Amino acid sequence: VEKSNIGEIDPAIKIKEMKTELPDADFLVCFGGDGTILHAAKDASSFGVPIVGVNMGSVGFMAELEQGELLQLTRLISGEYSLENRMLLDVRVIREGRVIFRSTALNDAVITKGAVARVIDLQVYGDKILISNVFGDGVILATPTGSTAYSLSAGGPIVEPTAENIIMTPISAHTLQAKAMVLDKNRLIDIVVPKQSRKTAYLSVDGGKAFKLFSGDTVEVSRSRRCLCLVKLSDKSFYEMINHKLERRSRA
Template sequence: MRIILSSNPYRDKGLRTALEADRILRKAGAETVLCLPFVPRKGDRLDLPRNLSLRQLEEELPRADLLVCFGGDGTILHAARDATLHGVPILGVNMGSVGFMAELERTELSLLVPLAQGHFVTEERMMLDVQVFRGGRPVSQDLALNDAVFSKGSMARVAEVEVWADQTMVQRIMGDGVIVATPTGSTAYSMSAGGPIVEPSSQCLIVTPVCAHQLAARALVLEPNRRVVVQLPRGNRKHLYLSVDGGKAIRLTGGERVEITRSRYKTQLVQLSGRSFYEIINQKLGGYTP
C-alpha cells in the first residue's frame, strides 16, 4: 500500500502527528510519502522539521492507494476534489475543533495499522457538480462534497434569490442567501441555518434558506436527479457571491445562473473506528449522551 500523509502545517505543528503516523505505518509495512495539502501563504514561517522530504500532492495522487489527511474538515474538503478525481480514498485525522468528517482523533493513531495491508472499508459520499452559466455558456465548473453557498456579501442589504428545480420555481427567497448541500454537508452550514440532518450515505439535494425574511421559507429535500438552478430574478441589478466547499467566493450578477446536479463522482471516506453516524453527531454536535 502506497499511502500519502497530508498534514495541515497550521494545525499539526512541526508535522508531529503526521510523522508519528508515518512511523506507525512504515513499521506495519506500508510505503508512505509526506505532502502538504496546499501551498503555504506567502511570508508564513512554518514550523517544519529540517531535512524533511516533502512531495507534491498533485504528483503523488495518481500513484497512491490512500490519502490520510491531518487537519480539520476544511483540510479534508480541500483534498476531496483531487483525491476523488484520481479514485483515491480519504481518511481524516482530526486536528481541529469539531472535525466532523474525520474518522480518527489524533490520540487514535494506533488504529491506522490495518491500512498498511489494505484492510479497511469505505463509504461513498455523493458530490455535486456546480456550473456557472453566463448567457447560456458555461464559464466555470466545480465539484462539491459539502455545499454550494450563495450569500449577499453585505450586512446592509437583503438578497432576493430564485431557486428552480427542473424548470419549476420552488422558492423565491428574501434574506441572506441560500445553501445547496449534499447529505454530507447537511451537518455543516446547512444545519446551522436550520436545515435537516440527513444520513451521509443518502442520495438527495438539500436547499436551505439563510436568515430568510419570510415565515414560509423552509428547507427542502429534493430527490437526487433534480437539476437545481439558483439565480437572481430577471432584471435584478444586485449581485450574489458563490462559494463551493468553503473556497474562494466568486461574484455573480443578474446575467448569470448556477446549475447544480448530482455528480457522477463520489468521494470515498475510509471507516476504521466503527462509530456510527449517530454516535458521531451526539459526540461532536452536543447531542444526547447516554
C-alpha cells in the same frame, strides 16, 4: 501521505507533489481541520483514491480519527476497514449562455447577498420547475455531508450520508413558509439571480473564495458522477459521530 504543520523533517524523507503521488496511492491520509480535509478530499476524488481524515481542528465532521487514535491507521494494512462513498455536487455558473465558473462541492454551494445589501431575491428551480422564491440572506444547496455544516446552522435538517439527497436551505428567509427542503438526488437545481435585480450576489463552494454573481446569472447544481471515497476505520456509526460532534459543537 500528506502532512501539514511539520516542525522539522528528517532529510531522508522526500516530499513530493501530491499530484505526482496520488495516481499510484492506495490511500490519502490527511491531517487537518475540516477545511484542509475537504480540500484534499477533492484532489483524492479525481483519482478515486480513498481518504482518511485525522482531525486537528476543533469540530471535525470530516475526520475519521482524532489525534489520539493514530494507531488505528495500522488497520489500513491489515485490511480492517470499509469504504463509504459520499455524494458530490457539480456547481456551474452560467452567464449569457456560457459556463464561466465550475467547481465541485463536498459540503455545499452557498449563494448570498453582499455584506452591504439588505436582502436578496433568488429563484430556485428543480428540473426547470420553480421550487421557491427565496427572499432573504441567500440559499444553501448541500450534500448530506454538508447537512451538518452551514445548512444546519441555517436551520436545515441532518441527512444521513447514504440517503443521497440534495438539501435546499434558505438563509434567514422573510417568508415563514420558506423552509428547508430535501430533494431527490437526481434533481437539476438552478438558482437564478433575477434579471431586474440591481444587486450582486456571491457564490461560495465549500466555504471557499466568493465568486461574484450578476443579475441574470444562473448557478446550476447537480449530483456529480464522481463521488468521494472515505475510509471507515472505527465502528462508530454516523449517528454516534453526529451526536458526539453536535455535543462538542454545543460547547464550542
